[in-house]
Amino acid sequence: MAELKVLISREQIAKRIVELGADITRDFADQPVILVGVLKGSVFFMVNLLKRLKVPLAIDFFQTSSYGSSTSPGEVRIRKDLDLSIRGKDVLLIEDIVDTGYTLRTILDLLRFRGARSVRLCALLDKAAAREVDVQIDYRGFEIEKLFVVGYGLDFDERYRNLPFIAVLDSEDAPDLPSPS
Numbered sequence: 333m334a335e336l337k338v339l340i341s342r343e344q345i346a347k348r349i350v351e352l353g354a355d356i357t358r359d360f361a362d363q364p365v366i367l368v369g370v371l372k373g374s375v376f377f378m379v380n381l382l383k384r385l386k387v388p389l390a391i392d393f394f395q396t397s398s399y400g401s402s403t404s405p406g407e408v409r410i411r412k413d414l415d416l417s418i419r420g421k422d423v424l425l426i427e428d429i430v431d432t433g434y435t436l437r438t439i440l441d442l443l444r445f446r447g448a449r450s451v452r453l454c455a456l457l458d459k460a461a462a463r464e465v466d467v468q469i470d471y472r473g474f475e476i477e478k479l480f481v482v483g484y485g486l487d488f489d490e491r492y493r494n495l496p497f498i499a500v501l502d503s504e505d506a507p508d509l510p511s512p513s
């Protein structure tokens with residue numbers, strides 16, 4: 333039976349979102365922005381964050397899937413593309429977690445290629461020790477260790493997204509993390 337250990341409480345998340353909302357509101361200063369959420373994990377974070385933003389905004393979603401990260405780490409497939417045009421627009425990409433960085437690197441490059449005026453990244457969690465490609469995180473919720481976490485949008489096999497906190501999944505079923513090299 334899987335055991336859950338709370339890593340970041342709902343109160344800690346709520347407090348951090350207020351701070352991030354204030355930072356983003358200050359930096360964008362009435363400048364219109366398109367918030368792009370990366371499905372599905374970022375949805376909880378995005379919905380709570382956008383309620384703290386006092387900037388004119390539109391929202392859109394993007395979904396990718398990656399194949400066997402150990403065999404072809406760079407290969408990221410687009411499953412759902414944006415509905416809105418981002419040409420000449422300022423984009424704030426919202427992600428739940430940055431792990432190796434491959435997914436974000438691909439999405440950031442694509443949004444820039446499509447002519448966005450600026451693309452910034454806001455990620456709730458940063459697993460910095462797991463990074464394999466460099467990604468600049470403009471707004472970061474929390475840095476966490478190289479652990480497999482669930483909750484607040486993050487899943488293991490589509491489960492646990494509804495937990496109101498971030499937890500470490502301690503289970504025989506939990507995916508193996510590569511050992512530190």
Ligand code: IMP
Nearest residue numbers: 430431432433434435479480481486487
């Ligand atoms: P990256 O391309 O390695 O940075 O992978 C990012 C994606 O992997 C995230 O959007 C998550 O969907 C997933 N992911 C990475 N680490 C975790 C974790 O600890 N728990 C749940 N999903 C994770």
Ligand code: MG
Nearest residue numbers: 373486487488
């Ligand atoms: Mg996932």
